[in-house]
Amino acid sequence: MFGYYLRLASRSFRHNPGITALMVLAIALGIAVCVMTLTVYHAMSGNPIWWKNDRLYAVTMDNWDPNHPLNPKSDLPPPEMTYKDTQFLFASNIPERKVVMYSTEGVVSGVGSEPAAQIGTRVTTADFFVMFEAPFLYGNGWSAGADRPPQPLIVLSRRENEKLFAGANSVGRTLRWNDHEFRVIGVLNDWFPRPRFYDLNGGSFALPDDAYIPYGWGSELQLLNKEENDCWRPEKLDTYQDFEASDCVWQQMWVELPDAASRERFQSLVDAYWAEQRKAGRFERPKNNRLTNVAGWLRDNEVVNNDNRVLVGLAFAFLALCLINTVGLLLAKFLNGAAVTGIRRALGASRQQIFAQLLIEVGLLSALGALLGLALAALGLAAVRHMYAAAHLGERGGYQELMHFDVVGVAWAVILAVAATLAAGLYPAWRIGRLSPAVYLKSQ
Amino acid sequence: MLEMHDVSKIYRTDLIETYALRRFSLQVSPGEFVAITGPSGSGKTTFLNVAGLLEEFDSGRYLLEEKDVRTLSDDERSRLRNERIGFIFQSFNLIPDLDVYDNVEVPLRYRRLSGADRRERIGSALELVGLASRAKHMPAQLSGGQQQRVAIARAIAGDPAFLLADEPTGNLDSLMSRQVMDLLEQINEMGTTILLVTHDPELARRAQRNVHLVDGQISDFRAYEPRAAVAGAMDAAGAARA
Numbered sequence: 001m002f003g004y005y006l007r008l009a010s011r012s013f014r015h016n017p018g019i020t021a022l023m024v025l026a027i028a029l030g031i032a033v034c035v036m037t038l039t040v041y042h043a044m045s046g047n048p049i050w051w052k053n054d055r056l057y058a059v060t061m062d063n064w065d066p067n068h069p070l071n072p073k074s075d076l077p078p079p080e081m082t083y084k085d086t087q088f089l090f091a092s093n094i095p096e097r098k099v100v101m102y103s104t105e106g107v108v109s110g111v112g113s114e115p116a117a118q119i120g121t122r123v124t125t126a127d128f129f130v131m132f133e134a135p136f137l138y139g140n141g142w143s144a145g146a147d148r149p150p151q152p153l154i155v156l157s158r159r160e161n162e163k164l165f166a167g168a169n170s171v172g173r174t175l176r177w178n179d180h181e182f183r184v185i186g187v188l189n190d191w192f193p194r195p196r197f198y199d200l201n202g203g204s205f206a207l208p209d210d211a212y213i214p215y216g217w218g219s220e221l222q223l224l225n226k227e228e229n230d231c232w233r234p235e236k237l238d239t240y241q242d243f244e245a246s247d248c249v250w251q252q253m254w255v256e257l258p259d260a261a262s263r264e265r266f267q268s269l270v271d272a273y274w275a276e277q278r279k280a281g282r283f284e285r286p287k288n289n290r291l292t293n294v295a296g297w298l299r300d301n302e303v304v305n306n307d308n309r310v311l312v313g314l315a316f317a318f319l320a321l322c323l324i325n326t327v328g329l330l331l332a333k334f335l336n337g338a339a340v341t342g343i344r345r346a347l348g349a350s351r352q353q354i355f356a357q358l359l360i361e362v363g364l365l366s367a368l369g370a371l372l373g374l375a376l377a378a379l380g381l382a383a384v385r386h387m388y389a390a391a392h393l394g395e396r397g398g399y400q401e402l403m404h405f406d407v408v409g410v411a412w413a414v415i416l417a418v419a420a421t422l423a424a425g426l427y428p429a430w431r432i433g434r435l436s437p438a439v440y441l442k443s444q
Numbered sequence: 445m446l447e448m449h450d451v452s453k454i455y456r457t458d459l460i461e462t463y464a465l466r467r468f469s470l471q472v473s474p475g476e477f478v479a480i481t482g483p484s485g486s487g488k489t490t491f492l493n494v495a496g497l498l499e500e501f502d503s504g505r506y507l508l509e510e511k512d513v514r515t516l517s518d519d520e521r522s523r524l525r526n527e528r529i530g531f532i533f534q535s536f537n538l539i540p541d542l543d544v545y546d547n548v549e550v551p552l553r554y555r556r557l558s559g560a561d562r563r564e565r566i567g568s569a570l571e572l573v574g575l576a577s578r579a580k581h582m583p584a585q586l587s588g589g590q591q592q593r594v595a596i597a598r599a600i601a602g603d604p605a606f607l608l609a610d611e612p613t614g615n616l617d618s619l620m621s622r623q624v625m626d627l628l629e630q631i632n633e634m635g636t637t638i639l640l641v642t643h644d645p646e647l648a649r650r651a652q653r654n655v656h657l658v659d660g661q662i663s664d665f666r667a668y669e670p671r672a673a674v675a676g677a678m679d680a681a682g683a684a685r686a
Contacts, residue, residue, distance in 0.1 A: 004553055015541050343537045346498055347551040347598070348526020350519045438499040441537065 001353070002360065009361035016333060020365070023329045027369025027421055030322030032376035034416055037315035039381065041308055047295050048193040049133065052256070055096075056131070057263070057291040059253040061085060061274060065232040066284035076300055077288045079200070080228055080249040088273055090125070094266045095255035097127040102218070102225040102251050103199060103209055110176035111164045119160060120226070121177070121211040122199075123218045129155070129186075131256050132198055134208075137161075139171035139186035142214055150216030154182040160210040161187040177213065178221060195303045197294050199252055201227035204303045225250040247282070255291070267291055319416070323424040330428040334358060338432060338439075345437030355433045362425030366418050446472040446495060446606065446637070451504030453490050453660070464490035465501065466660040472639065474605070477632045479648035480641045482657035488641040489610055491657065495639060496529050496608045497521045509605070526554050530599030530636075534611035536591040538583040538598075544570070545579040548598045555602060569597035573627060589620030596627055600636070607631060609640045613647060625650055 013020040047053055062077035063085070064070045070078050086100045101124035109116035128134070129141035138161075142153045154177060161170055161184075170184045188208075195204040217223065222240040231237070231248035257263040270289045277283050292300060334341070341354055349357075453465040464487045472478055480488050493499035494506065497513060506513045509528065513521065530551075531537075538547050548569055552562045570576045573593035583591055592612060599607055609628065613621035625647060632638045640651055648654045656664035 001553070001556070011541055339537075340539050343539060344550065344554075345522070346496070346525065346531050346537075348522055348554040348602075350522035350554075352519065353522075353554060436499055438493045441493075441498065441533065 001356070005357045005360040006364065008357060009364045012333075012337065012361055013364075016336075019329055019333050023326050023333075023365055024368045024372055026322045026326050026329070027366060028372035028376055030319035030420075031370055031373025031416055032380060034315045034319045035373060035377035036380045036384075037312050039377070041304070041312050046194065047298065048195065048197060049294055052133075053294050055256050055258055056294050057255050057257060057266075058297045059089060059255055059270065060288075060290045060292065061270065061283070062285045062288035063247055063249070063283055064285060068232075069285070070230075070232075074300075075288065077290060078230065078249045079252070079301065080225075080230065081251055081253055082247055082249055083244040083251055085273075085277075086251045086253045089253060089255075089270065092266065092269055094257070094262055094269060096258050096262070097131040097256035099125050099128045099131055099198075099254045100215060100251055101125065101128060101199070101254075103201065103227060104218075104223040105226050106178045106211065106213075106223075108160075108164065108175055108177055108211070109179075110174070110181070114164055117163075119210040120207075121213060122209040123215055123223055124212055125215045127256075128212065129188075131254065132193070134191050135189040137187045137189040138169045139184070141212075142185055147214045148216035150214040150220055152180060152182045153185040153214060155186040155188060155212040156184060157188050157208060157210045158190055177211065180221070182213065195298060197298060198254060200297075200301050200303065201225075204301070219244065257291070263291060319420065323420055326421065327424045327427060330362065330425055331431070334428045334432045338435070339441070341432055342437045342439070342441045346441060351433040355429050358429035358432060359422065359425060362421055362429065363418065365425075366421030369421060370416075370418065445474060445507070445509060446470070446639075447505075447507040448495070449505040451494065451501050451506055453487075453494060453499070453501045463487075463660045465494065467504070468660060468662065469504075470655060470662065472637060474637055475632070475635055476653065477629070477638045477651045478640070479651035479654045480639060480657060481643065481645065481648045481654055482663075484643075486657040487660035488657055490660070492608050492610050492639065492641050495606075496531060497525050522554075526551055527602060528605045530602065530604035530607045532592070532595050532599050532607065532609040532612045534614040536583070536588075536595045536615075538591055538594055540583055542583075543579070544575060544581050544583070544586070544594050544597075547583065547594055548601050551598065551602045565601045565603070566597075569601040570594075572600070572630075573597045587620075588616050589623060592616060592620070592624055593627065596624070596631075600631055605637060607636050607638045609638065611641055611643065613642070613644070621647070 049056065058079070059081065060077040060079060061081060062070075063082060064078055069075070080102075090098055090100050092098070101122055103120060103122050105118050106121040107116050107118050122128070125147050126142050126144045129136070134141075137158055139155075141155055142151060145151075146153055154175070156164070156170065158167075161167060164170070164175065165173060170187060173184050174181050175184065176182070191208055193208070196206055196208060219240070224243075229243075229248055229250040231246060233247045235242070235246045235248075237243050237246055237248075255266060257266055267289070270291070271287070274283050274287060274289050298304075344354065344357075345351075448468055448470045450467045450469055451465055452463060452467055455462045455464055466487075468487070468491065480491060482488050490499065494501050495508075497508075508524065511524070513524075516524065539550065542550070545566060548566045549562055552565060557565070566579075567576065570579060573596050575590060575593055575597065578586065578590065578594075583594070586594065592615075596612075607628070612628070613624050616624060621644075628638055628640065629650065638651075640647070642648050653665065655662055
């Protein structure tokens with residue numbers, strides 16, 4: 001009977017093209033708005049390295065002003081740490097991998113006729129690339145030995161490599177970074193972790209840096225964090241060494257701990273270090289030493305803000321509105337065809353058969369609505385992408401990259417369309433099936 | 445066998461109750477041709493709807509082929525309607541966007557017959573009503589008489605035991621009416637029980653029995669002389685009018 005019902009449904013659509021088009025459009029609009037909002041929400045709230053969620057931990061300690069917390073609304077410690085604290089913890093062998101890092105600016109020059117340009121550069125220890133699974137197009141990262149004393153090695157982003165070397169394999173080529181000669185050791189492939197979980201400073205969806213240099217260059221070239229250098233205590237900060245010795249927070253630390261045991265051991269180490277430092281007069285606030293996994297880190301830093309949640313709510317409310325309209329139109333359509341339903345009932349169709357026939361019609365309608373909704377959502381996302389591309393000419397990544405369909409978004413669309421429209425069609429189909437056939441025949 | 449005992453059907457509004465059938469009793473034997481007559485509002489159509497399981501009744505007992513229809517589920521009633529009862533309506537009630545073939549096919553679809561079986565039954569039914577060559581026509585392309593013949597083909601394609609006809613000639617001219625009545629007689633002769641609702645006493649006389657209804661109750665039973673004599677009389681009357 002399924003094929004027969006499908007044929008009846010397509011006949012019914014041809015018989016009532018206006019009302020059918022209106023219903024498909026109503027469903028499609030609701031679906032499109034929902035898919036667009038969910039796609040963005042999913043991308044924004046997604047954990048881009050979920051498979052390592054219980055291995056990667058951001059390390060934080062609360063060394064802030066004992067009288068004034070960093071953030072009065074939460075009990076979170078500062079997201080960055082002091083130089084001296086990171087140095088102590090980095091010396092530990094408990095983590096399988098460990099990264100201390102910050103983002104700075106540097107001027108690149110000395111490549112052909114390319115004019116000197118300032119680029120975002122990450123000063124980081126060697127494990128960064130393996131730990132965060134940054135993919136390489138050419139070459140690779142440096143080894144831990146190159147961190148200190150720092151070797152003149154640099155890893156470029158694909159975008160920077162295209163700019164400087166026209167996309168060619170530049171491994172082994174040299175360039176000048178802040179007037180020091182560096183040798184390219186690797187070029188990253190496209191890599192846009194969304195959100196940029198490992199460093200949320202400068203925007204949760206900021207692009208990754210264009211260059212990466214060994215950590216030791218920070219002290220060597222006296223480089224500061226370009227985004228966050230927060231201090232609370234009046235201190236003598238005349239020299240870079242003063243800054244490194246201060247209670248200012250400006251470096252991020254992540255560790256990879258493969259199991260609960262190593263996590264506990266590292267937590268104990270942090271706590272012991274905290275206790276020792278507290279005895280020495282630091283860490284005057286209550287103990288608040290945290291190892292936060294990626295999901296917790298994104299949550300603590302409110303990567304998905306309330307506006308996004310409200311937007312998702314509004315999108316669903318809009319879908320509900322579209323579906324309520326669809327229910328009305330379906331009722332009108334089914335009642336308009338009630339005489340034919342009556343004839344079918346008189347000729348032996350049971351309520352169940354009428355219900356099935358109408359539900360298949362609704363299902364076909366929902367499939368059409370979903371297809372059109374997907375097309376509209378694709379158009380909408382393309383428009384947003386185009387808008388961002390125009391605003392960030394020549395750039396890749398960032399918000400533009402959010403605006404792509406993903407499998408989850410499409411699956412949502414299909415599930416939403418079918419479930420929502422079927423749910424919307426249940427009442428009209430049930431209601432028509434319940435009426436006595438004689439009532440329809442009288443209306444003929 | 446169709447048996448109704450003290451069947452009542454009441455239509456209710458907030459203000460009044462109207463008896464469409466009042467303690468109505470009737471027995472129809474297999475193969476009978478019964479005409480139901482009566483003035484407008486006498487309950488003829490209600491009787492046919494109740495008899496055809498299209499409408500519930502309020503009290504009394506109705507046995508159709510020895511089954512108490514009040515005990516049947518919607519599925520069972522639908523199956524009974526589909527397999528044992530054929531309907532013919534005054535306004536034909538063809539489905540406008542299905543062609544002749546597809547219209548006749550509707551009840552067979554619900555019976556889940558195979559494609560070959562459906563084709564054979566539809567072919568025979570259309571052959572019987574003389575419309576085999578119009579299978580691909582849409583209802584709107586047919587005359588009233590042809591549409592009613594399609595409706596008859598649809599009613600008999602499933603080989604029902606009962607044929608319920610509600611004013612089947614009400615929208616037809618006299619020539620078409622005669623053709624339709626001839627067909628019904630032919631079908632009755634093949635063993636199908638026919639219940640015919642009509643205003644027309646002449647048509648009623650072509651049945652074997654006439655049940656006259658007034659206010660939902662039987663006011664008169666009348667058995668007629670053999671059908672051939674009635675048909676002959678009608679032919680003579682027709683010739684005189686011509």
